[in-house]
Amino acid sequence: MAQSGVFGDTDAVESVSVLEGDSVTLHSGLTDMMDEDVILWRFGSENTLIAEIDVMADSSMTVYDDVLDERFRDRLKLDHQTGSLIITNTRTEHTGLYQLQSNSVCQRFSLAVYARLPVPNITRDCSSSSSSSSSSSSSYCSLLCSVVNVGHVTLSWYKGNSLxxxxxxxxxxxxxxxxxxxxxxDKNSYSCVLNNPISNQTTHLNITQLCQPCAEVQCCDTAEAVMRLVVTALMGVAAAAAAVLLLNDVRSSRG
Structure with missing residues (x-):
């Protein structure tokens, strides 16, 4: 919970982190609003007013969710008792600095909204194996762990618990x-981990399933291609022979 402070003390900043789509409450630290005239909530470097409570006017509450390109549209609520700010269905664009101002409190919050992480994808990299030395490619399996459309993350390979x-x-x-x-x-356990400061996604490597020697796969592909060429050639010869026989039959009939 936010700590109450003296008005004008803006050095203390409370850090809050959530996943995109979650709701978050920025606690005012107040237990009773009766001693306040007005409670203001501001956002961003320009201190844009996004919500206020007029305690003297029967605690009238107003949210300005049409400001800042309507990024807060239908997402802002105020606690009727404490004046705390509630942001629902958060998005990454809600990341930033929030400031509460009242007679007795000036509290700042640094909110970080992180996108939900995708599951890392592990694939075989035969191109890397074929370009390496013959001794190396025959003994090692080259892999790639990949993710797309991510930000503020770390992608890591682990062998057991060792990075x-x-x-x-x-x-x-x-x-x-x-x-x-x-x-x-290799009989060790390997995993690829994608993480940000508040969440992670892990994919475990199955060496037996994924690591089949590329040379064998390429050999099989080459043999299959040769077989197809042979069959195609034989079919062409058969078609030519049939055409010759048909032509001879026609000539015989005319004779």
Whole structure:
């Protein structure tokens, strides 16, 4: 809960984090509004007024959800007893600095709204295996863990509980990929983890299922392609022979 402070003390900032779609309450720290004349809630660097309570006018409450491109439309509520601000169905654009002003309190909140995380996708990277040395490609399985449209996250590979590698990004709507090489006969447990400060998503690696030697797959693909060419050629020869026989029959009939 927010701590009450002296008006004008704006150094203390309470940090609050939520997932997108959740509701959040910014607590005023007040137990009784009777000593206040007006309670104001402001947002952003320009201190845009988004809600107010006029205690002297029978605690009349007003929310200005049409400001700032209507980002707060139908999302703001005020607690009738404490004057706390409630934001419902939060979105990432609600991230920012909120300020409560009254006769006795000047409280600031830094709200961070994080997007819900997708599940990381682990795929086989045969192109990497084919470009590596023959000894390496025959012993190791090349993998990629990927996510799309993420921001303010870290993507990591773990071997058991030990961190192997990671990559972080602070931008919005970016795609990330992180490579990993494991031996075909490796019996250790591996996992790819995507996380932000308040949540995470994990995908576990199944080496037996995913790591089939690329050389064998390519060999099978090549053999299948050769078989198709042979069959096509034989069908062409058969068609030509049939055409010759038909032509001979026609000539015989005319003779």
């Amino acid at each position: 192997l590698s990671s990559i972080s990004v602070s931008d919005l709507s970016i795609s990330l990929s992180l490579p990993l090489e494991v031996e075909y006969q």
